[in-house]
Amino acid sequence: MAYADRCGSEFRLPLADARAVRFEDVAPVRAFKSYKGQRHLPGLWWSATVGGHIGYESWLERDHVMLLDFDPSVVGISSQPFWLFWLFWQSEAVKGISHAPDYFARREDGTAVVVDCRPADRRRPRDMAKFEATRAACTRVGWEFRLVGNPDAIVVRNVRWLAGYRHPRYRLEPVVCELLAAFAEPRPLMDGASSVGDEITVLPVLFHLLWTHELAVDVSVPLHAAALASAGVAGGC
Template sequence: MRAVPGLGGPLTAEFEVGYVGAEGSEVRTSLIDSAGVLFELVKPVRGFPSYKRQRNFPGLWWSSTTGAHVGYESWLERDHLMLLDFDPAVAGIASQPFWLFWDDEASGRRRSHAPDYFARLADGRGLVVDCRPVDRIKPRDAAAFAVTGRACELVGWEYRLVGAPELVMVRNVRWLAGYRHPRYRLPAVGAALREVFAEPAQLMDGAGAAGEPIAVLPVLFHLLWCGELACDLGVRLHEATIVTTAGAC
């Protein structure tokens, strides 16, 4: 066994990856050989149990990116899953995509870690995400995250360890997420909105100019979710928010 380069600790570079194969059985392979696996399509390596007096809140998120449900184990994970779903650079998402195995020389034991998400980016690159509040990262967890980051680096994947997202941003995106389903894509209303917002305008003024607001607003929010319309989501979304056209959904 050899030490992981750059970590300066007692961890080893003998990484192994386990995931659920097409037939539903576990597949074990080397880290290098796993680089070509389409992890955005695999099933979770573990479930999302729900039980009485549970401290976390697991569930399923319907992803507009994949057209399917993706699991989460906490509200923090849900928020970051939502942000991945909202990100136009993300083309695919899977939760608990694989187990990463390595030998911990400090304890003499085999360790494992299942990252929270794997995302396939539109340019083909891989992104691995772990979600954990900064004040809840214990030394053992920090070591696992560091090893996971190093493993991702070795195969060319980006690795992110994320905590609580910016509050206003996540609340705005959560509102727009309520309109992420394609049933809100009404071509005639969408065309009217794109024409109205070809020049920046206030949200409610533009909605009124495009038609009856009660019918127009769901489509407007859908186009904001898709990225066909844009606004500053770093400040609270309200009736005077300036909206303009952006790229295609």
């Protein structure tokens, strides 16, 4: 396998040595290209988890890096983190194959997950062979591998809304502590926000706390004024 550090230096190493590398801190092994007539829409996602930008090559990848960013167990994320290389026999000849997964994520407990994004209806046999080889490589290293397609539309809409308030600038004191106290017991979103003060001031802080999981709400159903929120598992005053 091969990877590049943030200074642009490239490294190759056996798969067995991959466990010791902090792939959450590496640079992408290939560029995110943009050109006229392009079918996919690449871009950069500002990640609250890493405090910087992470590249994506499609809106599907953008949605999944957003969900990784929202996951409270994830503490590091990188895109196009490494190349995997392997050989196989084809028509009595050896052919070299390579693949760069879409994302690498490090969890708080030190475990890791490698993610490839591809809609179910666009998984050709050639692609599936690469994904299965990547899964096998991850298993050997002790990483989880996920091949993901289109995520739940309601979850994506809810998290995308909360993502608009992911930046720390929305963390305003003493509103944070007042909201945490207001939602010590489950209550409707707007009811709790109104009890703290002017909604124009309070709601951005409330949405930020939902993003950071200091307040919890069910994102599997559409967010609305009467949605119940309560104290989460993260943070506190």
